[in-house]
């Protein structure tokens with residue numbers, strides 16, 4: 373079992389938060405005034421969030437493309453009933469090159485809780501910049517604590533799991549930089565994006581029963597499916613142990629801090 377749209381569907385704490393913070397900044401956007409605007413969602417997952425955001429947008433759009441690097445997510449998204457102008461595409465936003473037919477195509481690039489997984493934020497922003505038309509706008513929200521990569525980093529120190537997780541050996545979450553927001557601003561600038569606003573949600577966190585939290589993490593674990601069947605149970609136990617010891621904070625109720633940002637920017 374690896375990245376799972378069915379399991380992720382049950383994760384509801386973001387479904388209230390993201391539409392709320394999107395509404396909060398809606399006045400900054402100009403793309404909504406354009407007739408036939410074009411939008412891309414990066415890391416769509418099962419698509420539930422995208423459809424909530426689409427509900428908040430004017431209906432004079434030309435197209436909305438939901439994209440994800442995981443085939444399982446795109447297959448799930450394709451099966452969900454939606455407006456015929458909403459289509460899908462497999463896309464890895466951290467890839468070396470963006471597909472030619474997507475380049476310079478969009479008035480608006482949206483992404484919800486995907487950028488915590490990308491290995492190189494600067495490269496990712498550069499790719500986003502390439503996808504945009506001139507003056508194209510962004511709304512990117514994600515947690516600057518990259519929980520899953522941090523778990524992989526811990527697993528990479530254990531001999532048995534190192535072959536699967538070595539890419540994460542030197543992982544650094546944005547929050548681990550001395551000046552996370554300054555670093556983020558530098559990345560945007562280097563990618564050719566003009567920062568309009570970075571909103572910080574330092575206290576955002578989720579509280580769920582422990583088994584729900586473990587399932588939430590499992591639904592996003594893209595390495596699990598590569599582990600040989602015979603070692604799957606041992607991997608799961610190790611993964612869950614790290615979540616419990618390094619990610620969950622026990623107060624009155626177990627809690628996962630999810631300090632987050634929303635980035636509104638524009639292509640020059």
Ligand SMILES: C[S@@+](CC[C@H](N)C(=O)[O-])C[C@H]1O[C@@H](n2cnc3c(N)ncnc32)[C@H](O)[C@@H]1O
Pocket residue numbers: 375386390414415416417418419420421439440441442445463464465466467483484485486489490592
């Ligand atoms: C936490 S889910 C968020 C899904 C949805 N945007 C939401 O807010 O409910 C993160 C999604 O990002 C996708 N993802 C991770 N890395 C990616 C990459 N490099 N390119 C595209 N999608 C990626 C994952 O497959 C997953 O579906």
